[in-house]
Amino acid sequence: MRRLARGLLTRDLTELPGLDDLHRPHGPIAAAQRLAAELFGAAATFFLVNGSTVGLQALLLGLLQPGDRVLLPRHVHRAVVGGLVLAGAEPVFVEDEPVPGFDVPAGPPVARVARELAAAKPKAVLVLHPNYYGITGEIGPLAALVHAAGGVLWADEAHGAHLPFHGSFPPPALKEGADASVQSLHKLGGALTQAALLHLRGTGETYRRVASALRLLQTSSPSYLLLFSLDLVRRELALRGRDMFARAAARAHEARAALRRIPGIDVLELEHLPPGRGLDPLKVVVNWRETGLSGYAAAARLRRLGVQVEMADAANTVAVVGPGTPAAAVRRFVRSVREVARRAPGKRLTALLPGLPRVPRAMAPRDAWLAGRETVPLERAAGRVAAETVAVTPPGTPVLVPGEQITHEVVAYLLEARSRGWPVAGLNEDGAVQVVRE
16 A cells, blocks of 8 residues: 555646646647547547536536526436526426336436427527436437527536446437537546546537636646546547457346345346436446335445445435456345345335426526525425435435526425435434525
8 A cells, every 4th residue: 555655646747847837738648638639539629627517617617608408317416506606507307208117317318308409499508418317318319409499409418428338328419419528537437536527529619618618617726646547548439449348248247137136126227217318338227116125224334245236216226337346246236136026025015206396496506605694404495496406325316406486386385305214415403404595
């Protein structure tokens, strides 16, 4: 460990002569970004040291004006909400289509997006590709619709940096016609945490505005360890990415087949999804409803057996099989699921929360976030305007976004989630919520 630490510390450098400048690259960083763009099929690529969060926020801040509308699904990451605040843009949420039995979002169908495009006339459309559950939408037809309407299509591809490297994976967003995508290369690529990429299909003024936004948002002292890791992983993927992910896909396939044979367990597969959707096979979504366990309870029991899943929700756990996952770890995961299912109550879980209540918007997210605020008990918050994002997390789908009016249905939903011990982010420790001061 000491040897490793010494090696890392010798590479913890800064903008010395010959090492280039992330914010105005012209040397080795510029060359590394060009190689990444070539590998991922982009016209231009930016290295990010503040994760996919800063890439998404740079798109919103750099390419939108206050009052511009953005079409997006409800299950966006909180980074997008932050970008709406920074840009002053107005969200138009499109209702997701759920996956029956799993109660997870499959994204909005293209026909529904087409109706909202005609009604809202947004400047941009944002999609998750894939979402936290590995589900992708119909990027090709969607891109054609958005472009015909004069808009741009962006993909939050934080969980999809690996998509170009195996034929069983859904196609990457840029290849299908997206104008920009943001990828967390640290999630499945192997880069250090916070290391990410922003890809653009075009250059010119779009490139200049995004670069300007990144100079504003990213640290002025970027970690060269993160930059090194991005370029090292880029090289590894270029040389061995297809072999790496072929092994991962094979192990994920074995895990899925073994899990499907466990009584009471269901595994999310392509046939469960609405038409036109894709599924990343490396995201292994296990449904526990027939065992009588919630996903949160199952995750806790798996943890006691030494298995940590990626996330859990009311009915499911999500595990990820990556290129570094050994076969022994996959077998241990399957054995642990079998053991937890064997000891489970066995009575079908029916007491799930209802779907997210619809919430009216009273003001723009930026206006609500910047307004004076006060804290009120959740029980007395109906009728007030939210000043913070509130979500049951994981999975993190916003129940409230700044500027939305808190309804009685929202209060009941959040109180029920808290009573079950489910994690609710955005409330104070005493359960109070921040609202716009009247």
